[in-house]
Amino acid sequence: MIEKVEKKLKMDDYDLEAVFTPTVINLLIAAFFIICTLKDTLLTAESTIWWQTAAVIVTPIAVEVILFRFFMQTFRESSKLFESLLYRKDRLNFPTTSMLLLGDNSISQLQKKRIRQVLKSKYNINLPSKAKEEANEMEARRTAKDAVALIRKEVADSGDTMTRRKLKRYGTFRNFLGGALYCLPICLACWIVNLCLNGSSVLALSIALTIYIVYSTVDFFLVKNTAVEYAESLITTFDKNNYNEA
Numbered sequence: 001m002i003e004k005v006e007k008k009l010k011m012d013d014y015d016l017e018a019v020f021t022p023t024v025i026n027l028l029i030a031a032f033f034i035i036c037t038l039k040d041t042l043l044t045a046e047s048t049i050w051w052q053t054a055a056v057i058v059t060p061i062a063v064e065v066i067l068f069r070f071f072m073q074t075f076r077e078s079s080k081l082f083e084s085l086l087y088r089k090d091r092l093n094f095p096t097t098s099m100l101l102l103g104d105n106s107i108s109q110l111q112k113k114r115i116r117q118v119l120k121s122k123y124n125i126n127l128p129s130k131a132k133e134e135a136n137e138m139e140a141r142r143t144a145k146d147a148v149a150l151i152r153k154e155v156a157d158s159g160d161t162m163t164r165r166k167l168k169r170y171g172t173f174r175n176f177l178g179g180a181l182y183c184l185p186i187c188l189a190c191w192i193v194n195l196c197l198n199g200s201s202v203l204a205l206s207i208a209l210t211i212y213i214v215y216s217t218v219d220f221f222l223v224k225n226t227a228v229e230y231a232e233s234l235i236t237t238f239d240k241n242n243y244n245e246a
Helices: 002-007 013-041 045-058 060-087 093-097 110-121 130-135 137-158 161-196 202-245
Strands: none
Touching: 002 045, 013 060, 013 161, 060 161, 060 202, 093 137, 093 202, 110 137, 110 202, 130 137, 137 161, 137 202, 161 202
């Protein structure tokens, strides 16, 4: 069933790994909580059988595709809220942007110099000096952000598999948070309903909710780490490609 949905969605490797997969995980967790709540509150054991059968019959592949596309896009857009929290709304503090600034020590000054030379000769972009950075850091970051867009495109066009892998890894963790933003409150509400009614699934839901919350918290910090890894790979690949050509 999932393979049919994947085929009809016509996803590339990034969508499949970094958007589709975390969407499925979040929806499966939410579905587990919802089903347990319905079982304990609304449905008898007998009615559960026809309800599950009816759900399979009345839910065609086309509807599933539409719903998955909606959830994937919604979760993906929502995940950008966490980027705004970490790196400002305009992503001016994103690691890749910071690495191009002279005041940042994430990469060597020699590498920064080579990259600046390439940006000047290829794209006529002059990154500001350290004095100008200190005088107007936000403007310096905006210029660096424009340069990052060109770097990202050039590296993507080169087909570097390592950077692509780092990008998908970052996207997976980030988009999982976008899904958790919606699914976690649903799971929490279901758990509260079961707790108040002393349902038979309280223990299972309590364990599942704890794991979900812990993983979502860990995932938030993994987003930061994978963003740095992706940025380092992007900058290093751009430098290597152009330096070797030179």
